[in-house]
Amino acid sequence: MKARVTVTLKSGVLDPQGKAIEGGLAALGFAGVDSVRQGKVFDVELATANADTAKAELAEMCEKLLANTVIENYAIEIL
Amino acid sequence: MPMKSAVITFPGSNRERDMMYALELTSGIAPVSVWHADTTLPDVDLVVLPGGFSYGDYLRSGAIAARAPIMDAVRDFAEKGRLVLGVCNGFQMLTETGLLPGALMRNAGLTFVCREVMLETASTANRFTDGMARGAVWRCPVAHHDGNYFADTDTIQALEDEDRVAFRYARGTNPNGSINDIAGITNKRGNVLGMMPHPENLVDPLQGGIDGRAFFESALGTVAA
Numbered sequence: 001m002k003a004r005v006t007v008t009l010k011s012g013v014l015d016p017q018g019k020a021i022e023g024g025l026a027a028l029g030f031a032g033v034d035s036v037r038q039g040k041v042f043d044v045e046l047a048t049a050n051a052d053t054a055k056a057e058l059a060e061m062c063e064k065l066l067a068n069t070v071i072e073n074y075a076i077e078i079l
Numbered sequence: 080m081p082m083k084s085a086v087i088t089f090p091g092s093n094r095e096r097d098m099m100y101a102l103e104l105t106s107g108i109a110p111v112s113v114w115h116a117d118t119t120l121p122d123v124d125l126v127v128l129p130g131g132f133s134y135g136d137y138l139r140s141g142a143i144a145a146r147a148p149i150m151d152a153v154r155d156f157a158e159k160g161r162l163v164l165g166v167c168n169g170f171q172m173l174t175e176t177g178l179l180p181g182a183l184m185r186n187a188g189l190t191f192v193c194r195e196v197m198l199e200t201a202s203t204a205n206r207f208t209d210g211m212a213r214g215a216v217w218r219c220p221v222a223h224h225d226g227n228y229f230a231d232t233d234t235i236q237a238l239e240d241e242d243r244v245a246f247r248y249a250r251g252t253n254p255n256g257s258i259n260d261i262a263g264i265t266n267k268r269g270n271v272l273g274m275m276p277h278p279e280n281l282v283d284p285l286q287g288g289i290d291g292r293a294f295f296e297s298a299l300g301t302v303a304a
Binding site for chain 2: 012013014016017020064065066068070071
């Protein structure tokens, strides 16, 4: 089973990299970009065929390693 | 009695020798070198997580090292009330393990900073800086890309109220945008300290000064009473 985990910074956490990308887009002439927040994507292949099991395993992976829940949120998507 | 210490080396550590040099210089006792894949610690008083780029800073700085085999022993060691010091990448590992609150984010200026800052000893209410002069300002090198200390408002308030900010960047020298100019913090019990600056790189005149010695003398209990 294939899954995608998206890790993003929590709102309220400053994102200097996102700000720099925002500035870069403005410099390229993209008008109307209100804000950019950057994050990470993990594509994970799991042995299980059960979506609930996969979601539970991925949530544990996020809590233990993939995300730093002090500053980051995660979202799990079964593909 | 001077303390016995151990320094843990991870793949990608690069300040472990500097740290061992500073510890031996101060205590007169050669520290024990421990490998990250070990699962037990020697009988010492202080364990140091040194600076560097463990595991290439993959995922997040200190994130993989925080899950290394030796870290369960480090957690037990801290729970027993013995001293754990993390410098730079070691500080990042301590926040990743949860032994210290908060996180070290990308520097506000986005660039790697390698320079000298002025550091204020902001608290002496812990087992590391209790022999230092509170409010003293001293030179200390920094070298990091992710030193921007962040924690939620409640955590910052608790750190301030409980006098757990051991070091602050002084005189407008904050190199990374950290909240409240925080350069180093301790846990509640005062036996775990994480700091971004490198006092081990200013202990010998050959390094350009000896400002860092006072920290090691205090932490190792070799300070003249």
